[in-house]
Amino acid sequence: MANLIGDSADAALPGVKGENTAGDGVTGTSNTGYAVHGISQTGYGVLGESQGSGVVGKSTGWFGVVGMSDTGSGVYGEATGSGVIGKSKTWHGTAGFSDSTTGGAGLYGEATGPGVIGVSKTWHGIYGETPSTTGGAGVWGEHKGAGSGVVGVSQGGAGVYGKGGRVAGFFEGKVEVKGDLDVTGDIRLANADCAEDFDIADASSVEPGTVMVLGQEGALHASQQPYDKRVAGVISGAGAYKPGIVLDQQPARPDRLPVALLGKVYCKADAQNAPIEVGDLLTTSSLPGHAMKAAEPLKAFGAVIGKALRPLREGQGLIPILIALQ
Numbered sequence: 001m002a003n004l005i006g007d008s009a010d011a012a013l014p015g016v017k018g019e020n021t022a023g024d025g026v027t028g029t030s031n032t033g034y035a036v037h038g039i040s041q042t043g044y045g046v047l048g049e050s051q052g053s054g055v056v057g058k059s060t061g062w063f064g065v066v067g068m069s070d071t072g073s074g075v076y077g078e079a080t081g082s083g084v085i086g087k088s089k090t091w092h093g094t095a096g097f098s099d100s101t102t103g104g105a106g107l108y109g110e111a112t113g114p115g116v117i118g119v120s121k122t123w124h125g126i127y128g129e130t131p132s133t134t135g136g137a138g139v140w141g142e143h144k145g146a147g148s149g150v151v152g153v154s155q156g157g158a159g160v161y162g163k164g165g166r167v168a169g170f171f172e173g174k175v176e177v178k179g180d181l182d183v184t185g186d187i188r189l190a191n192a193d194c195a196e197d198f199d200i201a202d203a204s205s206v207e208p209g210t211v212m213v214l215g216q217e218g219a220l221h222a223s224q225q226p227y228d229k230r231v232a233g234v235i236s237g238a239g240a241y242k243p244g245i246v247l248d249q250q251p252a253r254p255d256r257l258p259v260a261l262l263g264k265v266y267c268k269a270d271a272q273n274a275p276i277e278v279g280d281l282l283t284t285s286s287l288p289g290h291a292m293k294a295a296e297p298l299k300a301f302g303a304v305i306g307k308a309l310r311p312l313r314e315g316q317g318l319i320p321i322l323i324a325l326q
Contacts, residue, residue, distance in 0.1 A: 239266030
């Protein structure tokens with residue numbers, strides 16, 4: 001039987017309220033059940049306000065703090081330090097479960113320090129689970145400053161482990177990896193070509209799709225003459241094709257541009273000497289930065305850019321080509 005029961009039907013009055021200017025407002029101790037158990041239909045099951053820890057739960061056999069809610073957060077922590085801290089020697093340091101099917105979080109923490117901290121010696125430091133079918137998060141972390149929303153650190157295992165029926169992880173934005181990346185499956189890239197950054201002479205005036213040749217000083221220049229054996233590739237990014245991967249990127253170097261070396265790329269083409277048909281070998285043209293049909297095979301040896309994937313019967317234009325330097 002419970003030693004203390006509090007019941008209230010008034011939204012302004014808590015079922016149990018404890019105030020202490022020096023110690024704990026409410027303390028609960030249990031050897032087998034919940035130390036403190038709060039249930040609410042509309043407000044907080046348990047609400048703690050303090051300049052130290054708002055709510056602290058310790059248990060030798062089960063959860064230190066349990067929160068359940070039909071409409072809000074099961075456990076919610078807001079503080080200038082840690083919003084929620086969970087420590088466990090045998091089970092979950094902090095666990096959040098949500099039955100929401102519309103996107104509710106199993107565990108949510110908001111703070112100017114860490115929103116949620118979980119520490120465990122044998123199990124999950126933080127564990128979140130939700131049956132949502134519309135995109136709810138088992139664990140949600142948000143940082144409004146320059147820090148990390150969620151941090152995972154492990155001495156011997158995985159800092160963060162993800163397993164999903166469709167995807168194990170989803171990232172929206174840039175992803176940085178400091179270290180090796182091991183992949184046992186396929187790598188699928190949505191974009192078209194394999195490019196590499198090169199030093200470009202007069203880079204600000206060079207457009208995507210421009211045919212480039214090697215310069216004596218090491219930088220690439222737009223091609224100027226037909227059948228030029230110095231041809232190096234085509235500036236990537238024209239038309240609908242963007243580089244799938246870019247090698248040798250160097251930050252803060254506006255004089256470098258990605259040059260397509262393999263794959264599909266849109267290229268400036270010139271058909272004034274001969275119409276270009278699908279499958280024609282292409283070489284450099286006398287029109288700066290343009291490719292033309294390689295009508296003379298002997299002269300084209302060593303100066304071929306690739307093969308045309310679309311025809312160009314007259315004039316100049318952008319056409320997709322398959323890069324194949326030879």
